[in-house]
Amino acid sequence: MNILVCISKAPDTTSKIAFTNNLTQFDENGVQYIVNPYDEWYALVRALEIKESIGGNVTIVTVGTVSDEAVIRKALAIGADEAVRIDADPKDAFFVASQIAGYAKSKGFDLVMTGKETINYNGSQVGGMIAESLDLPFISLATKLDANGSLLTLEREIVGGVQVVEVQLPAVVSCAKGMAEQRIPNMRGIMAARTKPLTVIPAEEVEDLTNYVAYQMPNAKSSVKLIDPSNMDELVALLHNEAKVI
C-alpha cells in the first residue's frame, strides 16, 4: 500500500504561548517545535504498522520552510521511507491542503492520512480539504483503521459514540486517539533518517481564504475561593446563587 502521511510542525505541548507585534503574531522565541502529536502518534505510526503488516511505502509530506527539516527528520527516524517538503510558509489550511493535493494528485497514493487537527490552530480542516480537492472519500476522526485489499474498515468518532464504517480506497483519513501508540525513534532510526530521501518541491500559486488578524490571552481568573471540605452545602449554594450554574 502506497501511503501519504501529512505532517505539520507544532509547538511542544509545554510551550509558553505568547504573541508579539501588537498581538498579531505568535512569539516563536524559545519555542521548541515537534511533529504535531496527532500526525505523529496516530497517522504516521498507523501508516507504518500497515506497511509492516502488508508491505508498501510511507511518504511524509509537509508544507514548510527549510527550518522545518528537523521535524521532518524526526518523522523519518520513526520510520517513514521518504519525505517531501513543499517549500512555502503555510498561509492557511486551504493553502496547505491545495499544495498537498497538487502534489498528491499524480502520485497514485492509495491512502492519505492526517492527524485530526494541529495543536496550534485546531482547525481540523486540512484532511477534508485535501479529500475534496482530490475528489476522494473522507473519513474523519478515525480511531481504528484496517486494510483488506482495496477495502478499508474504520472506526470513527460520532456525536456521543463510535461508528464502524467501510470505504473503498483511495481515501483520505484523519486520525484520532486510539489509532496507534506513540513510538520513540531508536538510534538506528535516527541514523537512517539522515540519509533517507527528502525532496523539496516548489509551491503552487494559491490564494489563502482566511487570515488571523489578532490574538488574545485568556483572562486571568481572580483568586480561588476555598470552601470548607465538610460544608458541601455551602459549595452548592455558591454554585446556585453566586455562579448561577446549577
Add this chain to the structure above:
Amino acid sequence: MVLVYINSTTGLSKAALETVTYGKKLGNDVTVITNGSASADQLANLGEYGASKVLVDRSVDGEDPQQLARLIASVADQVSASTVIFSHDIYGKAVAPRLSVRMKAGLISGAIAVPEADGSIKVNVFSGKAVGFVKVTSAKQIISLLPNSIQPEKTASTCGVEEISGLAGNSSIKVLETKKPEGNIPLPEAELVVSAGRGLKGPENWGMIDDLASALGAATACSRPVADIGWRPHHEHVGQTGVAIRPNLYIAVGISGAIQHLAGVNGSKVIVVVNTDTEAPFFKAADYGVVGDAFEVIPRLTEAVKRFKANQH
C-alpha cells in the same frame, strides 16, 4: 443569505438550536438544510430560533461528508448563500472543510462568539491556551460554531418545511455498526461536567463520580493519564490532545491541572477543583476550591446536591 446545516437524524440537539440562533444573529434570512428523520413538525419549530425555511433531504443518511458537501453546496447555490454555518462537531469537522474547497469560501472553525465589529470571529487557538480573531479573505464564508458558545434563543414562530431530493448523489461510505451508549450526554455539548484523574487511585472508584454526575445531570470526563492507562474510555479524555470543552460548570476531582489539561477546559465558565494537594496548579485556574480527600468530599457533595435538588421542587 445565511444557510445553516444541521443533522437531525436523532432529533434536534441543543447544538442544532445554537447554530440556527447564531445564523439568525448573522442575517435575517436563514435557510436550514438538514437530512434525517425528524418530523416536519419538529423541523418547523426551527422557525422559533430564526429559520425562515427548512429544507430536508430524507434520502441522505448524513454519514458521507462528500455526499453532504454536494447537497449543501447545491442548496447554497440555489439560495445564494454567502454564509454557511455548522456546529463544530463531526459535521463541522468533516463536511465544512470539503464545502470550503467546493465553494471557495474561507472556513472559520470552532467560532466561540458572534462576529466582532471588523467582521473577524473569535476562535480558540493553541488548544485553548489563547484565542485568535479570524477573518475570511473570500467573498463567501463558512463558520463552524463550538457547542455551548451561545445559548439558543426563541425570537419568532414556526416556519415552512420543504422536502427536497436529487442533489446529493450517492454515498461512498457504508456504515456497518453504530455504538452509542444509552443515556449519555455527549461531552462537547454538556453544560455540566464532572471530571476525575489519577487522584481516584483506580477505575473501581468511579462510582462516586458517576453518582455526582447523575445527581447534577452532568456528563463525565477524565484526564489524559487515566484514559491512557485504560481506567476510562478515550472519548472522555479532556485536554490538549483530547476533547476541548466549554461547559458552564467543570468539576475536577483529583486532577493536578497540568497545562495540557487546562488547555482543554479553560473555556469553562466556572471551575471547581477538589484536590488533597494545596499546591495543585489547578487551584490557580479554579473559581472554587476544596482542599480535601475526594473519597470524603465527593459523596458529601453528592448528598448536598440531592438536598438542593429536592428543595427546588
